[in-house]
Amino acid sequence: MIITGVIRLAIIEVENLTKIFNSFVAVDNLSFVIEEGEVFGLLGPNGAGKTTTIRMLAGLISPSKGSAKVKGFTVGSDSLKVRETVGILTENPSLYERLTAFENMDFFAEAYGLSDQQKKQDRIKQLLTFFGLWERRNARVATFSKGMKQKLAIARALVHEPPVLFLDEPTSGLDPESSKEVRDLIAILSANEKVTVLLCTHNLEDAQKLCFRVMIINRGKKVIVGRTNDLRNRISGTLKVEITLKNLTPEIVTAVKNIPHVKQVHQDESTSKFSVNVDDIESDTPELVKKVVEVGGLILGVNVVRPSLEEAYIKLIKEEKE
């Protein structure tokens, strides 16, 4: 098992993982390591190979080439142990609609080895209460909304207190409040209980808020892997300062363009707002503000805009396609 510089155990170790269906290469030579308690994001467009990667790591399908270990168990030869270790939220909620919420939880709890009746009941109650489903525990899942089903599916993935969680689009179908609850839960599980999370998502807000590192894949191949903050800065270039004025005049724009460190000025006359790419926020921002005031600009607000992961992602995928 690899031990990293910060003395954290590598829980998931993937080396040259490849999956070929007939002649189609769904996952192509992926290698990465996820440490204990880390929330690792797997991003990519539809058909990039995210679900196939998760299915291999969850012991559902075998790799064609390469190897992967989950908490020391080898995917393929120790698949039963891998499946015991992992909690998985699949692409579809995969719930039995003719069964009640409680019956669904009860079945999966036993399937994952929770045999002590009292412990099982307590765990189910704890999870259903957390997700606000306890009152509806005896209702059939068919009567649930999409959001309720998604919450129940997440609760199911957590029922055996797995040290490793694979979450495929966990906030899909959830309202903003529930999405936040789920994000908070993932953050708590990672920070307090050292649960390792592999988050597979299209929702870059989730990735940005939760993941310490992300890997972007496309057509089965790794495009880039790194810390979320580094990635968005590296790809989307420098930071921006956005200034909102009472009136945006051509004199102000000309004055700003003449400042030596200013690289680009983006105007938005409809909202009297402009933004400027700068190298150093701390030294360049006061100079910028001073110049605007000197030419008679009335400043309503100054914001530092960080490039989003979404911008970085779109740029990368676009480059890949080209």
Add this chain to the structure above:
Amino acid sequence: MRLNKAELIFRKDWREIRRNWQVILPIVLLPLIISLVLPIILIVVSSVIPSSGTPLSDFKPLIQGLPEAIQEQFAGMTDIQVMIYIMATYFFAPFFLIIPLMASSVISSDSFAGEKERKTIEALLATPISDSELFFGKMLVSFIPSMVVTFISFVVYTLVFDLFSFGIFNGLLLLPNLNWILMIFGLAPTLALASIGLTVIVSAKVKGFKEAQQISVILLLPVLALVFGQVAGAIILGPLVILILISIFVILDFVVFRIGVKLFKREEILSKLA
């Protein structure tokens, strides 16, 4: 193999099935027809024949086609008694092999194919339940209800015929006899298990429930051949024949289970998701 895991699959599936009228209805209807409606029709017909004075001429060739050993059993019986005796003890017997086959075919076709259609299969396959436990659990959920239905049907059929024949045969109870006991408690379960095993294999390979059921209907053909063979006098299910069939099916059950587990591939099932 951990039996409690197979039993867990059984409990979960049974909970689902009993809430699904599309599955329950055929399981209940067919046995009702065979165990209750058919005997009642026979009783009504046989009570009409003597009063109408119709000779049993159409029926005679069938009786004459039966082996001598069976014909000897008719000594001293009236035509009506012979007809009822043959119907109750011989001709209706293979119908009771259709009951477990039909009932189990509906459930076993739904086993994996239904989970694929309803998109529940991935979470099930992700659990630490082994292939043999899953396969056996899915077989159990088809086997137990279909056998319960068969046994209940047999009890109903026996009661109906005995109530009727008690008067006609001067206090003689026609059923159960050795043939029927061997068939219901020996042949029906072993035949059902082989059919269930094959249907579950098919269900894991195809995309949907209907496809699985269409293929599984083919398994009924040999039993239907048995029904017509018995009616035509070509095949008679005597105790020895039944015992031989039971032995063959026990071996077949074992082989089908082994093949089924070997052919069970999670990867292939996932690749066939609708």
